[in-house]
Structure formats: structure tokens, C-alpha cells
Amino acid sequence: MKAMVELYIQQFKTTLTMMFQYRASLLIWMIGQVLEPLVYLIVWSVVSASSGGSVGSYTTADFAAYYIILMVVNQVTYTWIMYEFEYRIREGGFSFALLKPVHPIHSDIADNVSSKVITLPVMILIAAGLGVVFHASISPAPWAVAMFIPVLLLAFLVRFLLEWTLAQAAFWTTRVGAINQLYFVLMLFLAGQIAPLTLLPSPLQAAAAVLPFRWLISFPVELLLGRLSPGETLVGLGAQVAWLVVSIVLMRIVWRAGLRTYTAVGA
Amino acid sequence: MKYLRLFGAFLRASIVGEAAYRINFFIQLFESLLSLGISLAGLAVIFSHADTLGGWRPDEVLALVGVYFLVGGVIGLVIQPGMEQLIESVRNGTLDFTLTKPEDAQFIVSIRRVEIWKLMDIVLGLGVLAAALVRLGQEIGVLQAAEFVGMLLAGAVIIYSFWLILATLSFWFVRVENILVIFQSMYEAGRWPVSLYPGWLRYGLTFIVPVAFATTVPAEALTGRLGWETMLGAVAMALVLLVVSRVFWRAGLRRYSGASA
Numbered sequence: 328m329k330a331m332v333e334l335y336i337q338q339f340k341t342t343l344t345m346m347f348q349y350r351a352s353l354l355i356w357m358i359g360q361v362l363e364p365l366v367y368l369i370v371w372s373v374v375s376a377s378s379g380g381s382v383g384s385y386t387t388a389d390f391a392a393y394y395i396i397l398m399v400v401n402q403v404t405y406t407w408i409m410y411e412f413e414y415r416i417r418e419g420g421f422s423f424a425l426l427k428p429v430h431p432i433h434s435d436i437a438d439n440v441s442s443k444v445i446t447l448p449v450m451i452l453i454a455a456g457l458g459v460v461f462h463a464s465i466s467p468a469p470w471a472v473a474m475f476i477p478v479l480l481l482a483f484l485v486r487f488l489l490e491w492t493l494a495q496a497a498f499w500t501t502r503v504g505a506i507n508q509l510y511f512v513l514m515l516f517l518a519g520q521i522a523p524l525t526l527l528p529s530p531l532q533a534a535a536a537v538l539p540f541r542w543l544i545s546f547p548v549e550l551l552l553g554r555l556s557p558g559e560t561l562v563g564l565g566a567q568v569a570w571l572v573v574s575i576v577l578m579r580i581v582w583r584a585g586l587r588t589y590t591a592v593g594a
Numbered sequence: 595m596k597y598l599r600l601f602g603a604f605l606r607a608s609i610v611g612e613a614a615y616r617i618n619f620f621i622q623l624f625e626s627l628l629s630l631g632i633s634l635a636g637l638a639v640i641f642s643h644a645d646t647l648g649g650w651r652p653d654e655v656l657a658l659v660g661v662y663f664l665v666g667g668v669i670g671l672v673i674q675p676g677m678e679q680l681i682e683s684v685r686n687g688t689l690d691f692t693l694t695k696p697e698d699a700q701f702i703v704s705i706r707r708v709e710i711w712k713l714m715d716i717v718l719g720l721g722v723l724a725a726a727l728v729r730l731g732q733e734i735g736v737l738q739a740a741e742f743v744g745m746l747l748a749g750a751v752i753i754y755s756f757w758l759i760l761a762t763l764s765f766w767f768v769r770v771e772n773i774l775v776i777f778q779s780m781y782e783a784g785r786w787p788v789s790l791y792p793g794w795l796r797y798g799l800t801f802i803v804p805v806a807f808a809t810t811v812p813a814e815a816l817t818g819r820l821g822w823e824t825m826l827g828a829v830a831m832a833l834v835l836l837v838v839s840r841v842f843w844r845a846g847l848r849r850y851s852g853a854s855a
Contacts, residue, residue, distance in 0.1 A: 351772065352772050356775065359782075362779050366783050369792070373648045377647075383643070504621065508625050508628055508629070509628065512631070521635075522639050526643060527639060528639075528642075
């Protein structure tokens with residue numbers, strides 16, 4: 328445990344300096360992260376305004392709050408590991424990471440967290456600004472706010488592990504674009520990005536509840552919006568923990584199989 | 595004429611090159627269909643809760659999606675690959691070889707790389723457009739069709755000039771790929787009529803990153819909701835940007851010193 332803490336402290340020292348080098352790029356990449364939810368926010372606001380001020384249980388102000396929180400949750404939980412992994416394996420750079428005595432996932436986590444230390448304050452400022460512009464308001468119960476932190480952390484961990492596992496598809500094929508795109512489509516529809524899940528047709532809602540996607544983005548957002556009862560929150564928390572276990576097991580299985588097939592291309 | 599022949603030659607070279615990777619055809623087909631599927635499913639979700647979107651009927655938004663794919667296909671087919679290569683060749687100095695060619699260098703850098711599989715997006719875009727027009731059941735007069743083609747051309751010229759200006763920045767700043775990322779994010783917003791967006795974003799998408807001219811304006815021409823002021827504006831903007839980008843390109847070339855070749 329102590330070794331792990333020391334490892335992470337050292338990792339953060341290097342990755343933070345590294346990420347700080349890329350601060351301009353990090354900010355530019357954020358434009359997409361802001362713009363996509365913003366577009367859906369605007370589209371749904373227009374729909375809501377034209378149908379008497381609400382769609383389903385969402386008023387125009389609720390849509391604003393929903394998408395602004397979603398923007399932040401997505402920023403906290405997102406990864407770019409699929410591109411990174413594909414590049415590493417295609418260029419053979421992964422061989423160096425394998426020489427190190429620790430599992431490479433730790434340096435990837437440190438990378439990811441460091442980038443967010445830099446971008447998250449900016450994102451929160453943007454979210455606050457948009458909240459004012461679009462008159463978003465939320466009134467969650469104090470317990471929901473308290474629960475939001477662990478729920479968000481779990482969402483980050485599960486999403487990171489799942490995407491890290493998915494990224495290992497690059498061990499078998501270096502053309503992973505189609506696989507990634509399929510995953511993004513599922514995220515778009517089943518994690519509540521294209522619309523709040525309750526506005527989707529019920530088969531999709533059912534699929535979203537069984538699959539991990541809802542628990543990665545939509546669930547933390549709904550919690551902070553104050554739309555979940557304590558019971559529903561506990562069920563969601565249980566689902567997150569269950570998916571955490573599943574994703575750890577999956578990650579280990581795929582990792583072992585992947586390593587066996589790995590032959591450094593290009594290096 | 596000579597230019598067309600040159601473009602034909604680059605196109606043939608690219609087809610020959612890609613023919614070795616036929617699996618890419620299926621990958622691109624899958625990705626394009628998926629991307630179109632997202633758009634259509636998104637529309638289905640939204641129009642299951644509303645009859646019109648900011649005054650646009652479902653089939654009109656469908657026409658817009660067609661235009662979005664069509665123009666996106668043209669960008670992906672030739673504009674983006676060429677400009678990315680330009681940035682790359684300014685950085686590593688290989689632009690020298692282009693400059694020694696007897697033809698106009700701007701023309702060559704603009705057409706020398708063709709990603710032929712992106713033709714798929716163009717075909718899909720045309721298909722969606724045709725489906726939308728049939729469903730609209732509306733007579734498209736010669737005048738309206740001409741307006742549409744005119745606006746599409748103006749939009750393409752605007753987007754091309756805009757990309758050229760961005761890519762030309764690489765003569766001054768070596769790392770500009772990230773600026774291109776901004777364009778890609780902003781282009782996504784062109785899936786929807788820009789009239790939906792609040793003022794500041796609408797102006798941004800019209801004048802700062804001119805996405806509106808490439809998607810919303812041609813779709814408006816097709817659905818007969820375009821005033822002549824906008825049409826004149828689009829044509830004027832296209833001409834001005836074309837000239838500005840040319841001037842900018844020449845200024846950039848004067849600065850170019852063949853970094854390391």
C-alpha cells in the first residue's frame with residue numbers, strides 16, 4: 328500500500344509537469360467537450376419551449392441543468408486511452424512500458440487525473456457561466472450532494488477500466504476506429520448524452536439499466552439534479568460497485584490474453 | 595482543364611494506393627453508416643417529442659443532415675487531407691518539392707491528397723438528401739435547384755478558404771493541428787439549423803468559424819426559406835475569403851524558408 332502511494336506521488340509529479348506542457352492543447356480539446364452537450368442543451372431547450380415549457384418531466388431549466396452537469400461529469404470521467412493504446416502498439420512504444428515493474432494502468436490513471444487537475448477548474452468556470460446564461464437551477468438534497476462525490480469517483484473508475492479494457496482491442500487489430508465508434512454510439516444513447524434517459528423509448532431505457540453506460544454518466548447527473556430517491560441511489564451505487572468488480576475482472580483477463588499476442592509492431 | 599486533368603491524376607494515384615487496403619472500404623462503410631444512424635436516431639428521439647424544431651419540419655432537418663454529410667464528405671475527401679499534409683510539409687520542409695513543381699503550389703497542396711473512401715459520405719449525403727426531398731414532396735423548380743447548387747458551392751469555397759487560412763498559419767506557428775480540432779468540433783454543431791442557437795453562438799458559427807454557410811444556408815435554399823440578402827452575403831463572403839486566403843497564402847510562402855530539407 329505504502330509503495331503504491333509513493334508510486335502515485337512520483338507519477339503525479341511527472342505527469343503533472345508533462346500535462347502542463349500541453350495546457351493549450353488540453354484547453355482546445357475541451358471545446359469539443361463543451362460544445363457537444365451545449366448543442367443538445369440548445370436543441371432540447373428549443374423543443375421544450377415549443378411544447379409548452381417542458382418535455383416529459385424536464386422543464387427548459389431542467390434541460391439546462393442536466394446538460395451542464397453532464398458536461399462536468401463527462402469531463403471528470405472521460406479518457407482518451409483508446410487512441411493512446413492504438414498509437415503505442417502501432418508504433419511499438421508499448422514495449423518500454425512493459426519493462427517497468429508495475430502494471431502500466433497506474434501511469435495511465437496518473438496521466439488522466441493530472442490532465443483533469445488542469446482542465447477541471449476551467450470546466451467548472453465554463454459550467455457556471457453557462458448556468459447563468461441558460462438559467463439553470465438545481466436544488467438537490469444535502470445527502471444527494473454528499474453522495475455525488477463517491478458516485479462520481481466510481482463512475483470515473485468504472486469508465487476508466489472499461490475503456491482501458493476496450494483499448495486493448497489494439498493488441499489484436501491496429502484498426503480500432505470502428506470498435507471505438509460503436510462504443511461511442513452506445514455511450515451517446517445509453518449514457519444519457521443524446522437525451523435524458525427517461526425521454527428515450529422504453530426498450531432503450533431497459534438496455535441502459537442493464538448495461539454499464541447509464542452508471543457512467545447519467546446516474547451521477549440525475550443524482551445531483553435531485554431526481555433520485557435514496558433507494559434508487561443505493562441501487563445505482565450497487566450497480567456501480569458490481570460493474571467495478573466486473574470491469575476489474577474483464578480488464579485482467581483481456582490484459583493477460585492481449586500480452587500473449589503482443590508483438591511490437593514497428594519497433 | 596489542365597487543373598482537372600491534374601486532379602484526375604491525383605485521384606487515380608489515390609485509388610491505386612488504396613486498392614491495396616480494400617478492407618478500409620468496409621471499415622469506412624461501417625463508420626459512415628453508424629454516423630448516419632446516430633443522426634437519424636437522434637432526430638427520431640427529438641421528433642418523438644416535438645412536431646417541428648425551431649420552425650423546421652422533420653423532413654427539412656433531414657435535408658439538412660443530408661447536406662451535412664455531403665459537405666462533411668467533401669471536407670474529408672480532399673480539403674482536410676490536403677491541409678493536414680500542408681501543415682506537415684511546412685514543419686518538415688518537404689514543401690520544397692511542391693514549390694519546385696511548375697504548377698501553382700496552392701493548387702497542388704489543395705488537391706494532392708484524396709481520401710477516396712470519404713466518397714461514401716458524399717454518396718450517403720446525396721441519398722439522404724434525395725430521400726428528404728421525396729418525403730417533402732415539394733416541387734423543386736429550376737431556380738431553387740440552382741440556388742441550392744450555388745449556395746453549396748459558395749459554402750464549399752468558404753470552408754476551403756477558411757481551412758487554407760488556418761493551415762497557412764503554420765508558416766508562422768509550427769504547431770497548428772490543434773486549431774483544426776476546433777473546426778471539427780464546431781462543424782458538429784452544423785448538424786442542426788443554426789437558427790436554433792442563441793445569438794453569440796449563431797454569429798460564431800456564421801462569421802468566426804463559417805459552418806453555417808456550408809450546411810444551414812444550402813439547406814435553407816433547398817427548402818425555399820432563403821432571402822436574396824443571405825444569398826448575396828454568402829457569395830460575397832466566398833469571394834472575399836477566397837481572395838484573403840490567396841493573399842495570406844502568398845504572404846506565408848514568402849516567410850517559408852524550408853526549415854530542414
